[in-house]
Amino acid sequence: MLEVGTSRAGTEPASRFLTTVDEVTVLLGTAADKADSQYSGDARTALLGRVAEINKAADAGDQQALYVQQYLLDRIYRLHTKLTDRETAEGSVVAHEIGRLLETATAEAQDRLIEPGLLEEAPTEPRAYLSWLKKTAREHRVYKHPYYHEFIRNRATEADLRNYVMQESVVDGRFDDLLAMMQVGTAGAAKMEIAANFWDEMGNGDRAQVHTTLFNKIFEVFQIPDEELERSLTANSLLNGNLAVLLCRYRSLYPEAVGFLGMTEWMAPDRFVQVVHAWERLGLPEVGIVYHRLHITIDSQHAQGWFHNVVLPAAESPRMRRAIARGILWRLNASATYLDERMPSVTG
Known part of the structure; x- marks a missing residue:
């Protein structure tokens, strides 16, 4: 599995998020229809819930969670910006849902940094x-x-x-x-x-x-x-x-x-x-x-x-x-x- 790095703000690996990182990484390397069939019903709800937990921790100032959030979003963007000869989950509904959760949290965090009234x-x-x-x-x-x-x-x-x-x-x-x-x-x-x-x-x-x-x-x-x-x-x-x-x-x-x-x-x-x-x-x-x-x-x-x-x-x-x-x-x-x-x- 891919190793999660750290930023200057954190020196320990984000171990509590590694399972989710590994799970999403495998999903992104799976054909879209197969990924969606594997993640339906409760399995999809649970995975999206874990992604939401990462967003919540990042929003609270956890730098390890911020790294994982942006790492996963970068991996999802690679589905749409890089050519590959391997199977990917580009077009997958669940991959899109994960990406939208990450994008929404990222955008909301940037909007909060804008001075009110500016x-x-x-x-x-x-x-x-x-x-x-x-x-x-x-x-x-x-x-x-x-x-x-x-x-x-x-x-x-x-x-x-x-x-x-x-x-x-x-x-x-x-x-x-x-x-x-x-x-x-x-x-x-x-x-x-x-x-x-x-x-x-x-x-x-x-x-x-x-x-x-x-x-x-x-x-x-x-x-x-x-x-x-x-x-x-x-x-x-x-x-x-x-x-x-x-x-x-x-x-x-x-x-x-x-x-x-x-x-x-x-x-x-x-x-x-x-x-x-x-x-x-x-x-x-x-x-x-x-x-x-x-x-x-x-x-x-x-x-x-x-x-x-x-x-x-x-x-x-x-x-x-x-x-x-x-x-x-x-x-x-x-x-x-x-x-x-x-x-x-x-x-x-």
Whole structure:
């Protein structure tokens, strides 16, 4: 069975949840019709009850439960985002029910982190609304977070950068797929902007310049095997990756995805400047930093195009304004928690 890892917040394995993790893992590797026939009636009710217990413990602040919650959600998302030659439970009703329990608990936890009344403060005029979004981000504690500006830039060791890129893989390592998922059903200027962004991610047709390929060069520099990557991801790393998939795969959450991915690209250039500085300070191989150098310029351009061609037209709608802001705040808050988690290595 898969081994459950731990985050910095917990040093003991989440043993009381391991049975459920193992059970769900086996289920996800079973054909959909077989999984549903095995879990019907009382068996399904009992399994869903155990998943609900994990959510309840995570909601109460149990970091081991949070890890298990996000670990299982990541495994369910892999059914829909990775190709395989093995049987899976993609399409299974019970797998969907487990996923919805995990998604709902995750979304509710993020909504509770939003300052009460903040969404209601957003201006109604689109350009004023866009200025408000940027101002809200600049005033958030994650903006120019010391993890990047103090630690990564000036103190990070080669081992620290190695861990950094593993954690970042949950979003940076699959940004092209996120764009592909979120553009379904769009039209006009928004679809064209997403398409232009996607084509840049595809290296503008040059396979050697595909951004996921460039990102993976960092893994080659640090000789990071898949098994180590699996073990290294913390609860908050998994959470950030899961939030991106959650928002991009559901059409009803498209505006939240607009906010989440737009803020991701807007913050990236400043953060990557610090990573490049650290890379040069440590004298690491140039091939491993091409991805970050490229995105300092490209993400700045993408963010401006995103704001003006996707956000501004959508901001005519009160529903879209609220949802885009919700997605941005999810990104800001989740990123802050994730970066705070990384900070102990500065003083530890």
